[in-house]
Amino acid sequence: MKQLQNISTTFKKSLLLITLLFSQSLIWAQDKTVDVNLNVDKGGSDWYAEPWILVVGAAVFIIIIVALVRGKSSN
Template sequence: MKQSFNISVTFKKSLALVILLFSQSLIWAQDKTVDVNLNVNKGENDWYAQPWMLVLGGAVFIIIIVALLRGKK
């Protein structure tokens, strides 16, 4: 008596179906977007956004460069 179906082929097809369904569920799970609204603005500027801090930092940098270059003479 000949079998009407091959167990190996049936197993492969059912395994492929399970993998396909699992991957589709993962894709659907990632489809929804998350609504997150964060307000990190405290109403005050950061210290590095102040123009006088840039001038002060530049002056300190120039003083350090001059001190390093004069020390070699």
């Protein structure tokens, strides 16, 4: 009987140690701060951000729409 109590006590102590280590690792994980500074500016501008590209694209789109509509109505 004493041997069973000794195993039970050892198991409880081991479980307590594992629980304490796990909770301590969670605390360490929350304590760290990460400073991330990303510089994604490559110095140039993107071609699709230019306003003249949008104007030219809209003009081409309108010309294509007009050509398709006029082509179907020729009798």
